[in-house]
Amino acid sequence: MNQKSGKASIKLTQPVYILNSASVVGTKEGEGPLGLLFDKVGEDDLFGCATWEEAESKLQKEAVGLALDKEGLRPEDISFVFAGDLLGQSMATSFGISTYQIPLLGVYGACSTCGEALTLGVMSIAGGFADKCVCVTSSHFASAEKEFRFPLEYGNQRPLSATWTVTGSGAFVLGREAKGINGKARAAVTAMTVGKVVDYGLRDSMNMGACMAPAAADTLAQHFTDFAVTPEAYDRIITGDLGKVGQRVLVDLLRERGIDISKQHIDCGIEIFDGESQDTHAGGSGCGCSAVTLSAYVLKQLEEENWKKVLFMPTGALLSKTSFNEGRSVPGIAHAVVLESVG
């Protein structure tokens, strides 16, 4: 055992590299603060499909296709694809990427799935089981509202603590060499911390930031312990989709443990929308939120060396329509990945 670190973490003896990536988003995301950075913005949110679920599948398909194209790879160059989404039985994944005929390992961690897929993809390469793999996750505002909340036609009001599910998919090509087709890889993955289910008993599906913040705090505290580091080790600590409410809870929870991340913390859900002008309330959310923000914005900062080292931690609310209707709580989970600039 040479790559285990602490209680829940992995310290790689050799980095694994994000060779390339792609982001495909919907119209609203295209109009947001990161709009110009995404590889592709759809003309409308059905992406030429008959249903929202098909549209989400197409997002995944296009993101994977684009990421492979950008790196000059064909599907047969990829050993495994690690993929997931938020829908029941990971429906967007089942139909989205089957055309590529790459061996598939489906993952589910709610909105933390991008962190989980990257963790497992990195393990498959660092363990010598794969040469190259692809990690992809997606979400779609309309398919998520249908899956978890109300029909769009119902036009329900949303409290200010609610987040807006991002329509988008981010795909990442991982490999063991630091050099990609562009001369250098987009970033190096050097360590990971795997989260556990944390349940504070919250039951409000319209305040998922608060539901997820305890899990985010738990994984971060575990990470700092496992690696004996402080928040200052990172230029940014980037959560997936806590939004404005969850961010406040996270900072407060960690302060109680004597950890101050207020200077380093940003949240993909807060970055991706302008809450005021876009009426997205607490921020963006979903499997696609952290994935497209990582691909379009975070990796760009690492490439340009504006940031040298960041902790990227998608956060998930383990919510289902059935468990919610049965009065169960909404537990959270968060998986952290250390990303470094390759210079």
Place this chain on the structure above:
Amino acid sequence: MNQKSGKASIKLTQPVYILNSASVVGTKEGEGPLGLLFDKVGEDDLFGCATWEEAESKLQKEAVGLALDKEGLRPEDISFVFAGDLLGQSMATSFGISTYQIPLLGVYGACSTCGEALTLGVMSIAGGFADKCVCVTSSHFASAEKEFRFPLEYGNQRPLSATWTVTGSGAFVLGREAKGINGKARAAVTAMTVGKVVDYGLRDSMNMGACMAPAAADTLAQHFTDFAVTPEAYDRIITGDLGKVGQRVLVDLLRERGIDISKQHIDCGIEIFDGESQDTHAGGSGCGCSAVTLSAYVLKQLEEENWKKVLFMPTGALLSKTSFNEGRSVPGIAHAVVLESVG
């Protein structure tokens, strides 16, 4: 890269061991041909809970607890748990094993999830990322009917091609040493083949065996190619839940490719119920079917050296209520794991 083999397979340089395991099942499974082999048979299928979903969570919790107890381990001895079920957003998993507070990597591969969880668990150990891990999957007849088909109260008729979702959970403790608490491990994992999504366009959710058989044939053919072996290399080739219809389709599909598995093939779904007397039609199915049959029956045969080497391949139908109602097909996937007697 030292452990990749062929297009979709992994050949381990050192085996990973199933140190111990446990199976917890419902009443009907307890009355079936394997009834006496299961570790625990529930008194009724609610397992003391208020809902079917809670009951399924409890199955997972008990299976993991029992497997750890049998091996004399505590939850904190386990690096990661790889877990999944069939319900939307893997609900049984989110609530089932959170009490153990082990870092969780959620997986989804429909009824192939046991194969996927074992594959990833083995990778985490063989790659040096974990010392010990747990893999667990579950299904429950009543929660699955509610999730995928009709309310039980409706009393719908079932065609003879339909399978009966197994109420049960199987948990496996993996480690790197051949010796468990019982003197020797239950079996060695020496290789894996990861399946891809195979879609023949079938749309009948009451004939999942036929939907999954093409994926089973694909993974098996790939396995034989990747390792340059024939079915005779195995004492048994064990699919998860094809049932009687799917078994016929699988044998025929492989015969068309010049491969004859009729002498070696058995199916967990056929073994677990007596179709005639138990009114289960084509056989058992679900994430729990292959898991409990592996734990109670297959591993026992390997321990007693009745079989020396088997190919264990859970099969999954990538079905969701929404995709089915939208008229989509039911694609399949299957992941194969080579298990050997430790003598």
